[in-house]
Amino acid sequence: MRILVTGVAGFIGSNTATLLVARGDSVVGVDNLSSGLASNVPAGVEFVEGDIADYELIRSLGIFDACIHFAGFIASGESMEIPEVYFANNVAATLEMLRALVDGGTGKVVFSSSAGVYGDVATLPIEEDAPTTPTSPYGESKLMIEQALRWFAQQGRLRAAALRYFNAAGGTSAHPEHHSQETHLIPLALAYANGDRDAFVLFGDDYPTSDGTCIRDYVHVLDLARAHILAIDALDNHNYLVCNLGTGRGFSNREVLDAVARVTGLTRQVATADRRPGDPAVLVASTARAERVLGWTAQHTQLDGIVADAWTAYQALAK
Ligand SMILES: NC(=O)c1ccc[n+]([C@@H]2O[C@H](COP(=O)([O-])OP(=O)(O)OC[C@H]3O[C@@H](n4cnc5c(N)ncnc54)[C@H](O)[C@@H]3O)[C@@H](O)[C@H]2O)c1
Incomplete structure (x- = not known):
């Protein structure tokens, strides 16, 4: 398959791209290096340094069987201080990218959502149909994209999976967890x-x-990476899915x-x-x-x- 991985220079994107390359997929990776490291991009990935908000850039990359969308800002604490930056990068930029993918004919999107969409939940463990009341702009930004994807899927524009990760953890020597402002x-x-x-x-x-x-529920990055590949396949049978990823x-x-x-x-x-x-x-x-x-x-x-x-x-x- 030909797969677009956004945020490929980041922690989860680089580990997932490694798995895709290993199984023989053709992987194009986009990252603006705002927090990721160029050295983190796995061998075998066709790397494009650029921003997901750049409609022309995304269109120029051609058609993909699927896009796995990791790019974004990830610190919920920081999002409380600068919500405008989180909504611009996680919501507005993603919508531009989705528009380019839909216009270009890419059929599937697997989205890095977050347990942050739930907020304080009364019933544990948290099921996917629990109320979504985010307690931060970060969590809200994830929920907004989920809602957009649900509409796109409902209207037959693309098929989408929103994977709500709990706390990504672990790591590999080749692609360790590294965030420019570490909060984990x-x-x-x-x-x-x-x-x-x-x-x-x-x-x-x-x-x-x-x-x-x-x-918190800590889920190993290699388990997360595997789930994305399964989600691409699951979209053969579903227009839209939401799944928790935790232990x-x-x-x-x-x-x-x-x-x-x-x-x-x-x-x-x-x-x-x-x-x-x-x-x-x-x-x-x-x-x-x-x-x-x-x-x-x-x-x-x-x-x-x-x-x-x-x-x-x-x-x-x-x-
Ligand atoms: N790490 C976690 O525990 C966790 C939990 C839930 C959800 N997530 C989500 O998973 C995704 C990946 O997380 P991560 O831990 O790998 O983060 P990360 O910061 O390591 O990776 C994100 C990458 O996206 C890139 N990026 C950011 N904005 C961009 C833009 N506009 N255009 C192009 N590239 C851009 C950054 O440079 C970085 O390389 C994020 O969307 C995050 O919200 C992470």
């Missing part, structure tokens, strides 16, 4: 444990959870920090601060629909294993 717990904790950061702050220890810290098991921030200490053998004092605006207390996926519709379950389910892979990848990045 595991890479921050690894950097702190390794002495590469002076401070580490745990945001909120008064959540209504067993140890007072947020609970169905949550870990508190303190449990993650304990795992980081076990894996790295390094411990340092952790400071606590007030809750970060926009952070729900608990996000854990129901995995039933992904199992049923995609035939997908996460294979990496042990927290220490996920952290160990992230640690190996982190050390490769630090070299």
Whole structure:
């Protein structure tokens, strides 16, 4: 298949593109390098440095069997401070890209959505038909694109899958997790444990959870990559689908920090601060629909294993 991967220089895009190339797909990757690294683009990908908002550029790339759309800004905390930037890049730019894809005749889109579309949810684990009340502009930006895709699909303009990832984690030495402004717990904790950061702050220890810290569902990037390929195939039988991608098991921030200490053998004092605006207390996926519709379950389910892979990848990045 001929596949367009946007955000190919980022964490999840680069790992997914690697899998696509390995199975023999022809992969064109677009990235404006606003946060990704050119060195992260996998061998075998035809790389185009550019912006997804550039209609003419996307049209010039031709027709694809599918587009996997990872490009976007990803920090929900930052989106609370500069919502206009998040709506411009995640919504307006994506709509331009979708217009170019539809006009060019590309038939399928697999979209990186997020558990951030749910907000604070009363019933756990979270099923896909739970109410969507995002607590940040980031989550809202994902929901807006989901809604656009649902209309496009309903009107027969393209087929689309919105994959709502919970917390992407793990990594590979070739394509470690790296964000220009890191906000994710595991890479921050690894950097702190390794002495590469002076401070580490745990945001909120008064959540209504067993140890007072947020609970999240960590899903390995290689499991995410596999799910995208299954989603392309599933769109042969569906016009539009929404699936959670998680393990169905949550870990508190303190449990993650304990795992980081076990894996790295390094411990340092952790400071606590007030809750970060926009952070729900608990996000854990129901995995039933992904199992049923995609035939997908996460294979990496042990927290220490996920952290160990992230640690190996982190050390490769630090070299
Ligand atoms: N990492 C997670 O835990 C997580 C969870 C849920 C959803 N997601 C979504 O998955 C996607 C990928 O996440 P990631 O962790 O790989 O992020 P990332 O920052 O590593 O990758 C995103 C890539 O998109 C590129 N990009 C951003 N705006 C662009 C634009 N306008 N044109 C072209 N390229 C652009 C960046 O340079 C970067 O390489 C994002 O859409 C994110 O919202 C991630």
